[in-house]
Amino acid sequence: MYGSRRFEVVEHLLNAELDQAIDDAQKADETHLVRRLCFVKNLYEGKTQQQAGAAVGVSQPTSSRWARAWNQNGIEGLRPRFGGGRPPKLTPAQWDEFCAVLEEGQPWTPREIHTLIEHHYGVTYHPTHLARKLRASGMHYAKPRPMDPRSPDDAEAILAERLSEAFGEDTDEDEKEDEDPVVLGFFR
Structure with missing residues (x-):
């Protein structure tokens, strides 16, 4: 029978010590x-790897990997060893310096920002990711326009x-008095 094979477990800890380790891990x-x-x-407690894995919701290959890690290194073998993702291209100090430079020399175009990062730090960011990082730092792209460039000078x-x-001010006396002024817009 395939699923009934028992696995020899190295008892690195007593049952009470294992309970204490679970409590400590929960507190941490x-x-x-x-x-x-x-x-x-x-x-x-005597369950097979497959039963023990099913009780905590993991597959059989994962339960085998966890059992081997426990037998070889105890609790330290079970600690997750993932690094948390790729390290950032700029250190936090470099990012703070970069944000300070952006705040001092406003306004910037997106292309100028990418060029600045590439020349000063030697790294490149995808435009979408850079915009996301800048928003997370409290900065937003904006087009500084004091006036609409399409509007006439006067x-x-x-x-x-x-x-x-529209309000009937400065009307000449020779205009027709029965003509209603046309008012366009929304007023409250």
Whole structure:
């Protein structure tokens, strides 16, 4: 029978010590380690690898890997060894320096920002990722426009003239009095 084969478990800890290790891992918020130690506890109770793995929700190959790691190195063998992802291209100090440079020399175009990073730090970022990192730092791309570039030079004079016409100010006496002024816009 395939699933009934028992696995020899090296008892690195007594049952009470294993319970204490589970409690310590829970207090330290090491959820991955807690799950693996519960797997070992199931093995201590006489369950097969497959049963112990199913009790904590892992596959048979994972349970075999955890059992081998326990037998070889005890608790340290069960500790997760993932690094947490790729290290950042810029150190936190370099990123802070970069953000300070951006704040001092505003405004910047996205292309200028990419060129600055590449020349000063020798690294490149994908434009989407760089925008995400800048937003996380509290910075946002914006187009600094004090005026709409499409507006005519005398836009304020045109607006004042239209408003005076709309409200009936400065009307000539020779205009028809029965003509209603046309008012466009939303007023509250």
